[in-house]
Amino acid sequence: MADKQSTKPPGGTRDFLPDDVRRREYVIDVVRRVYERYGFEPLETPAFENIDTLLGKYGEEGNKLIFKILKRGEHEGTGEADLALRYDLTVPLARVVAQYQSELPKFFKRYQIQPVWRADRPARGRFREFYQCDIDSIGSTSALVEAETLSAVSEILLTLGFSDFVIRLNHRGVLSSLLDLAGVPSSKHAGALVALDKLDKVGRDGVAKEFAQRGIEDAAAAKALAYFVDRESVDVLGHTNDGVANLMAIMELVKGTRAHGHVRIDSSLARGLSYYTGAIMEIAVEGIGSLGGGGRYDNLIGMFLGRDVPACGFSLGLERIIVVMTERNMFPARVAGGGVDVMVTIWNDESRADALALAAELRNGGLRVDVYPEADKLGKQFKYASSRNVPCVAIVGDDERAQGLVAIKDMQSGEQTAHRREEVAGAVARKLELRT
């Protein structure tokens, strides 16, 4: 035997066991279907990029969190890196848009569901490898794009069974206008936004304290707090402000979409990423953090292309959605339960072929069928089925065989019924139907 090694996956990464994968695929399937119904097309990009593609796109803090890949060969010892793991899905998209501009439609809408990596310190609910589900619309500055984005995201949440969500909406232009108006120098805008972003975590006093730590004068800080925390932004700026006008336009368009009633303008929403230029949005669910966020970034693609191309996107945090849905029991029985609808028992060695034939018939009926792999005490076979959460067990014993019947036991109620061979699949299907 080799020495005992740690069998845990690296910190911040996870193995997905069958029950986990079933949940993930259910959510991904809903996400994909909705996005496609909104006209978004699939895109996949490599797990790693040239490091220069990523550096400088996520702010100073972001640079540190990029997973770098050492140069191979003789450079390996120097710590030099030329490649890096994908940090999000937006920057790779920007690269793709710049690279294939002639092949892509004028208005390019894509969705992308892939893992991203961050060299972060793992913490509760935070991983170094996690999935993002992104949609982005390239090529238009119209507020209609934001409205459609908000609608698609809302439709996903509604389909998954969320009803208590609010999408907070704000605008980078509004934020900077207000900071200007409060007298915060533009060199301190970024810091002020970071502080502001923590409002719901540290409260008004906490933000005030951090304003002070970041060297923002008392008078300016007090004004800023009044504008943001006390939500007077629209009144202060008036409808002639570009940002405010844009938010109003989005809110008007949202009325006709699935997002109606779920979007709320919130002047304290800041969001960390530095590349946003216009509207910014974030999903808030009662009692939990963000389930995703997004916004408009009209300059990012220009960093690759040399001329600006407008863009707006949204990223759903798959992991958090799954955590919340699991906590709240929001998965359908077929997903939350086991991966098998019915298990066929083996009566004895002579009847094995017949058990396989029965399994084939049940499978033809659209059922997920497992066959116990060997003849064993019936009690053990039932115990196994029970431990795997299999809802129905099929038995063809000597008595059943003599009458041309199959016995089906409902593992939940304990009730057992006999059915003619050709009716078994239908009977099991009806039982499962009642369950959900």
Add this chain to the structure above:
RNA sequence: GUGGGCGUAGCUCAGCGGUAGAGCGCCGGACUGUGGCUCCGGAAGUCGCGGGUUCGAACCCCGUCGCCCACCCCA
């Protein structure tokens, strides 16, 4: 990166100087045509790793690695 806590059976943890424990899970039996409940039995740990103190270390000391919590940042 800074501060604090914890590493003992597959899992959750007790023991805190004198030969390694419990609960849950697992395996077997009571029950050779029926799981969940109950009872009985069993397997299972170089007590994270390395060094030191001691007659004796899971326990005390030093180092190291890993994990967790807070700060930071984010989905």
